[in-house]
Amino acid sequence: MNDSSGGDPSGRTRRRLLAAGASATALGLAGCLGAREGPVPEPTVTNERIDDGWRLLDESESAVFERTYGPATVRALERTLIYEYVSVAEALDETFDASGSPVVFFATRIDLRPALDGLPAGVGRGRLMAEVETAAVDAFRARLRSAGTDGLEEVDEGTTTVVVGHTATAWRFAGEFALDGEAPLPDGSTTAVDEAVGVTARLAVWHDGTDVLVAGGAFPSEAVTAVIGDAVPGSLDGETVVESIADAEAAAALATDPAAFDEEVSVLIVSVE
Template sequence: MDENTGARPTRTTRRRLLAGGAAVGVAGLAGCLGGRDGPVPAPEVTSDRIDDWRRTDESERAVFAESYGPVTVQALEHTRVFEYAPVADALVDTVDADGSPVVFFATRIDLRPAVDRLPAEIGRDRILSRVETAATDAFHGQLRSAGIENVEIADEGISTVRSGHTATVWRLTAEYAVDGAVSLPTGSTTGVEGLLEVGARLGVWHDGTDVIVAGGAYPTEPLLAVFEESLPNSVDAERAVTELTDAETAETLAADPAAYDEDVSQLLISVV
């Protein structure tokens, strides 16, 4: 998918509202250990590709607080969650799904006191390893919240993000269950259910001040595949979806999943 092409979504999903008022404030914990004062700044996704994604949640919380001898280290995070709007809307319009297999997350984790201010015996690598574990656990939890289950690590490597820093990057596999019903041209209704194979990418890096965590998930096969498997052989899935909703929805469900993989990859490396 070209970064400068693609129509922006015009519909809104009735179930998805920005939960800005639900954020858990951590400002009361700020500044007491020699780190940054005030709340953790939000992570920013700088790629233009984010224009087709809708922010669905934003939160701040304490990831952990652990004592290392005389020093207590706190990790505070600010997270933003996005979904690819056309897919989320298409699933609501066809099977009234609550969730989406095309999602993206960006998190900034502030360590207090700052890593470089910790006593030498505590160790930068030790702390960052603890943060990395907490970040990957949180990412798995975010995927589960989106209806994506059975997450497994496929491989691990390193990559350079746009800010010039080196990230540890994981590729993961998972599954997303589609479960609903659609109306057929005959006037009857039939169930649509099945498991979509899902791919995911997760990156973690230290930008010199904070730990940045970014990643997302996407189907590795067209979403319409589940419809094709569920509908009677005499019913063309794309035509049935077009008649039920519109051609745009059918086209979205039939889209090449490689475009979602490219989006997630480019969004990941653009987070600052």
């Protein structure tokens, strides 16, 4: 389901938060190697999973930066799509009135004008790609912060191969998504829930022969209901708490195995074209 959530106030709030993060970080991104005119084509998430459970939350088009290399002035343009996993976002909204979500995904196409081959000999692909990668990591941190995931730390850097065969630089990060609310207790009182859910985030950057593509996503590294269960006293478990506040569907969404989200995000990242 790729619901645009047009009438959902919480969806609008999340759009504003993520759009603000995208605007704040756009100037940090560097970009690609095409020589086209007109708008940058939107990136395409080719795996069909993007239509099953995810919704397009926001998109942006902007002039990323303008820099001078010797006699050449380079202008970078970007187009980004931001998605969130619907069931988790809605469950957190219903349970804790949260405006963000730890399960998000984005894809960006970056176009550098003029093309790399048209730049002075002293400005090579390696230099530009290094700038792109550094800026993409910084933008990734800020974008996830806007979605509620903070304290992002790099855990690993390596490479991966995307579906069409290009090699991407890939990173894994760890962060935290804050839970802040109240949970009902059997005696009719409530208890504060002020805990952090561990988050794993993945990012990849590659050159497809024309453009630079950036794709990344994040997901809980532990079941959200397990964290809720640890936060409440007695023998209450997290699923029971969520079900008492929202419903069984919300409880099931927040009890999802992190491995399922990891597979989902990883498959989507390498499918971007």
